[in-house]
Amino acid sequence: MPGDGTLDVRIDAKAFAVPGSAPQTVLRDVGFAAFPGEILALLGHSGSGKSTVLRIALGLDRDFAGRVRMPRGRIGVVFQEPRLLAWLTLAENIRLVLTDGVPVPDVADLLDMVGLPGVADRLPSELSLGMARRVALARALAVDPDTLVLDEPFASLDRRLAAALAVLVAERARRRHAIVLLATHELEHALAIADRILVLAGHPATLAADVTVPDRADPRALDALRDALLERFAFLGTDA
Amino acid sequence: MPIRAASVLSLLAAWWLGAWLAASPQMLPGPYRVVAFAWRELSDGALPLNIAITLARVIAAFAAAMLAGSVAGYLAGRSRRLDAVIDPWAVIALNLPVLVVVVLTYIWVGLNDVAAVLAVTIAKAPTVFVTIREGARALAPQLEELARVYRLPLARRLRRIEAPQLLPYLAAAARSGLSITWKIVLIVELLGRPNGVGFALNLYFQSFNVTGVLAYGGAFAAIMLVAETVLLQPWERRANAWRRHA
Numbered sequence: 001m002p003g004d005g006t007l008d009v010r011i012d013a014k015a016f017a018v019p020g021s022a023p024q025t026v027l028r029d030v031g032f033a034a035f036p037g038e039i040l041a042l043l044g045h046s047g048s049g050k051s052t053v054l055r056i057a058l059g060l061d062r063d064f065a066g067r068v069r070m071p072r073g074r075i076g077v078v079f080q081e082p083r084l085l086a087w088l089t090l091a092e093n094i095r096l097v098l099t100d101g102v103p104v105p106d107v108a109d110l111l112d113m114v115g116l117p118g119v120a121d122r123l124p125s126e127l128s129l130g131m132a133r134r135v136a137l138a139r140a141l142a143v144d145p146d147t148l149v150l151d152e153p154f155a156s157l158d159r160r161l162a163a164a165l166a167v168l169v170a171e172r173a174r175r176r177h178a179i180v181l182l183a184t185h186e187l188e189h190a191l192a193i194a195d196r197i198l199v200l201a202g203h204p205a206t207l208a209a210d211v212t213v214p215d216r217a218d219p220r221a222l223d224a225l226r227d228a229l230l231e232r233f234a235f236l237g238t239d240a
Numbered sequence: 241m242p243i244r245a246a247s248v249l250s251l252l253a254a255w256w257l258g259a260w261l262a263a264s265p266q267m268l269p270g271p272y273r274v275v276a277f278a279w280r281e282l283s284d285g286a287l288p289l290n291i292a293i294t295l296a297r298v299i300a301a302f303a304a305a306m307l308a309g310s311v312a313g314y315l316a317g318r319s320r321r322l323d324a325v326i327d328p329w330a331v332i333a334l335n336l337p338v339l340v341v342v343v344l345t346y347i348w349v350g351l352n353d354v355a356a357v358l359a360v361t362i363a364k365a366p367t368v369f370v371t372i373r374e375g376a377r378a379l380a381p382q383l384e385e386l387a388r389v390y391r392l393p394l395a396r397r398l399r400r401i402e403a404p405q406l407l408p409y410l411a412a413a414a415r416s417g418l419s420i421t422w423k424i425v426l427i428v429e430l431l432g433r434p435n436g437v438g439f440a441l442n443l444y445f446q447s448f449n450v451t452g453v454l455a456y457g458g459a460f461a462a463i464m465l466v467a468e469t470v471l472l473q474p475w476e477r478r479a480n481a482w483r484r485h486a
Binding site for chain 2: 058059060079083086087088096097099123143
């Protein structure tokens with residue numbers, strides 16, 4: 001039985017209404033638990049339901065059969081779209097989510113950490129999509145979260161920057177002993193930082209794999225896992 | 241700006257020409273006569289007093305209509321159930337002739353300032369309601385989700401997330417509201433108050449004093465025009481600024 005600090009997601013079925021026809025089931029029997037300090041990567045092709053799983057985990061979608069328990073504590077989120085407030089500066093966007101009890105971080109430092117030095121006083125309209133996503137990541141990290149939910153946070157970033165940010169997220173999460181739930185279609189991001197890899201596949205999507213990532217000090221074991229996953233889920237080898 | 245000035249000058253010229261052609265100061269006095277009359281009324285204090293009284297009623301009714309319409313509009317925009325309750329009332333109020341509202345309010349509440357302000361509020365609030373309801377319906381659900389996930393306090397949600405999105409709608413409602421409010425206030429005063437610009441207009445109408453009607457009507461319209469240009473238009477521009485950059 002998972003404890004208070006555990007993220008526990010059990011989705012028996014999730015369907016979407018389709019006008020003029022029967023509801024379409026998109027997820028079936030998707031269940032997993034994540035423990036403090038654990039990084040879970042949720043992989044799947046585009047449209048496989050990764051974002052839906054995240055929305056359900058966050059309590060934003062309650063129209064499903066099953067149950068979800070979020071751990072106590074603060075939550076940091078990066079949605080697929082940056083969701084920055086157009087009328088606030090980037091610094092104000094970050095400070096917006098700080099609530100009582102959260103140590104006030106240095107916003108300039110946070111922005112610097114995600115590769116955006118000297119932009120704190122700019123408006124979101126002055127940023128590219130990739131930059132806006134990084135601000136959203138800085139905002140999520142600003143609350144010093146106990147649970148970090150990330151939906152394709154490294155999309156539209158170049159590979160080197162994406163890899164650096166993935167490592168940054170992992171370091172911060174491990175230091176804080178936080179749970180990270182990362183939805184991505186990039187197998188390499190998952191292999192770089194995750195403790196476990198979950199794969200959504202099929203129609204409706206089910207949890208087709210839930211594997212533990214081996215010690216990264218053993219590159220051969222990592223390569224073997226990569227090969228096994230690519231062999232079983234060919235879509236992981238594409239940018240879909 | 242030069243085009244605007246030229247337009248105002250051409251209006252004055254047309255007025256002056258019309259007065260000259262009419263050749264009857266009783267029917268259509270020229271600008272000079274009207275300004276001279278207004279100056280006399282200004283000197284003896286009657287014009288400033290009546291304008292101040294009307295202005296106070298306009299401000300009270302405008303504030304009450306904005307407050308009532310905004311609160312009801314916000315609630316209806318956020319809740320289908322509340323909208324189903326409030327909407328029929330708003331539709332009836334929107335289609336009720338202002339004159340009917342004024343007469344009934346005077347009969348039921350009495351010939352006093354409370355009735356005057358209440359009548360204007362009832363007549364104006366429904367249009368504010370409709371505008372703000374649209375604004376509340378257009379609030380971005382993505383930002384609401386963001387607020388929920390980060391468990392933002394209600395006051396912060398309203399102030400930092402919802403208010404900026406509603407501000408352009410509030411500004412539009414205020415701008416159109418002010419121009420309608422002061423016109424309704426004049427009718428209300430004309431029908432049942434012993435002072436104010438509307439009362440003065442009625443007085444000069446009874447004595448067929450077109451100069452007086454134009455002096456009072458023009459003076460008050462000028463003040464409202466200044467209020468709109470100096471206060472409301474810049475505020476509306478500021479309220480919409482983030483939309484232009486978004």
